[in-house]
Each structure stands twice: as C-alpha cells, then as structure tokens.
C-alpha cells in the first residue's frame with residue numbers, strides 16, 4: 001500500500017508481529033510542519049520501522065485525505081506496509097461519523113486505493129460506533145479483498161463478540177484496539193487473537209492513567225524512558241502483539257522503535273508484575 005509497487009511481504013501472522021508501528025494520527029489533525037513530519041516518519045522507517053498506521057479519519061477539516069497522503073508519501077519507495085482504515089471520517093472541527101454500510105466501505109476503499117496505489121491492510125475503523133452490524137462491513141471488505149483491491153482486512157475497536165460475528169462472515173487478518181501495559185484494556189480481545197493466530201495491534205499504547213512506579217524505577221536505573229519500557233512490556237506480553245506508537249518527534253520515534261530490540265530481563269518482569277499487582281491484572 002505504499003504506492004511504490006513493492007511486492008507484499010509474508011502473511012501477517014509472520015510479518016506483522018513483534019513490531020513497533022508508526023502511527024500517523026498525531027501528525028494529522030492540526031496544522032504542523034509537513035516537511036518536518038515527513039522527515040520524522042522517514043527517519044523512523046530508515047531506523048527499522050516496517051509499518052505505518054493511518055486512517056481516513058486522520059484528516060484536516062480542509063483536507064480529508066491529509067493523514068493518508070502523508071503516510072503514502074512517507075512510505076513511497078521504502079517497502080513499508082501501510083495500514084489504513086475507513087468507515088469513519090472527519091465531518092467538522094471536532095466531529096467524526098461512523099458508517100460500515102457496504103456502499104460507504106466500497107467508496108472509502110476506492111478513494112484510499114487512489115491515494116496508495118495498493119492496499120495492504122484495510123480496517124473497519126469504528127466498529128463500536130457504527131449503527132450497522134459488523135457483518136455488513138466485513139462482508140463488504142471481504143468482497144473487496146476477493147476482487148484484489150485489498151490484500152488484508154482488519155477490524156478496529158471491537159469486542160470478542162464482534163470478532164466472533166466477523167469471522168462467521170470472513171477471515172480477519174488483523175485487529176486493532178486500545179491496549180496499554182498498565183491498563184490491559186483489550187486483554188480478552190488479545191487472548192482471542194492469540195487463540196486464532198490473528199495479529200493484534202495495540203493502539204495508544206502509552207495512554208493509561210495507571211501509575212507504574214516499579215517500571216519507573218527501572219527506567220531511572222537504566223537511563224531509559226518509561227515509555228520505552230512500557231512498550232517493551234507490551235511487546236513481550238504476546239507473540240501476536242504489535243504496538244502502534246504515537247510518537248511525533250524524531251527523538252521519541254527512535255526511542256520507541258528501540259523497544260523492539262531491547263532485552264526483557266527478570267528485573268523488568270518483576271517490576272512489571274509488581275506494578276500490575278495493585279490493579280489486579282498480574
């Protein structure tokens with residue numbers, strides 16, 4: 001989906017795990033320096049990121065394709081995969097719609113296809129907010145996959161019940177939900193993905209209100225950021241999990257990417273378990 005014609009990589013269960021994905025949302029909504037943002041994303045890709053995550057909804061009011069075009073421009077010629085999402089669009093300064101109807105999904109996919117040239121991974125963005133049943137959107141997306149317009153299909157903001165209904169219609173290639181090391185908000189959905197060998201993308205992986213005093217102490221001892229350790233805690237927690245990082249500065253992008261190759265040792269495991277214990281998820 002980079003628009004550069006690179007061949008697809010292996011199937012998601014081989015290629016989309018254990019990764020730090022670069023999220024484009026934070027670059028998209030408000031006026032920013034586009035050239036600097038492009039350079040930041042490209043620096044992340046050059047440093048080893050293999051996937052960008054964007055969406056139709058990551059838009060400016062006056063530019064509905066801003067976030068998709070930014071990802072397409074960043075990925076072009078790099079071989080990176082881009083995941084994008086449809087059925088959810090910005091309709092005003094602080095309003096977004098949600099629509100999983102077949103005509104809407106088809107129209108969104110056709111528009112994204114024009115931006116990227118090919119679509120490696122396409123999600124139904126807001127399964128939780130749309131009034132249509134998940135089956136309708138999945139059937140529409142699966143038909144587009146059968147037509148060769150989308151290589152892989154995903155669902156986002158789903159429950160286990162949604163997933164069961166979705167796979168009754170079609171194979172699902174990826175799931176994207178909010179999930180953090182401390183909150184473990186989508187633990188049940190992640191367990192479902194593990195049981196079905198479906199890649200799980202944890203979005204907003206740092207947005208948890210729960211404190212992590214033991215991991216914080218480890219970070220201070222090691223001279224590392226707490227964010228990097230929290231991303232590592234997530235990555236080591238499941239073989240099917242990738243994190244979708246929202247870092248927007250070169251320093252934080254590179255710091256987050258480093259989590260992928262960081263070691264996870266016994267002291268970190270004890271610290272993480274001690275942080276989880278008070279909130280009953282250890």
Ligand SMILES: NC(=O)c1ccc[n+]([C@@H]2O[C@H](COP(=O)([O-])OP(=O)(O)OC[C@H]3O[C@@H](n4cnc5c(N)ncnc54)[C@H](OP(=O)(O)O)[C@@H]3O)[C@@H](O)[C@H]2O)c1
Pocket residue numbers: 022023024025026053054125156157176177202203204205206207225227228244245246247248249251252253255256
């Ligand atoms: N499917 C969905 O419905 C959905 C919803 C929300 C988000 N998402 C996806 O998830 C991505 C991430 O979401 P998010 O922005 O909420 O993510 P996040 O990574 O949880 O939070 C981003 C914040 O963390 C900071 N940060 C990241 N890495 C850091 C590091 N190593 N050290 C210090 N600070 C760090 C960022 O700072 P700086 O900006 O200063 O780097 C930013 O303030 C989005 O871009 C989007 O692709 C999907």
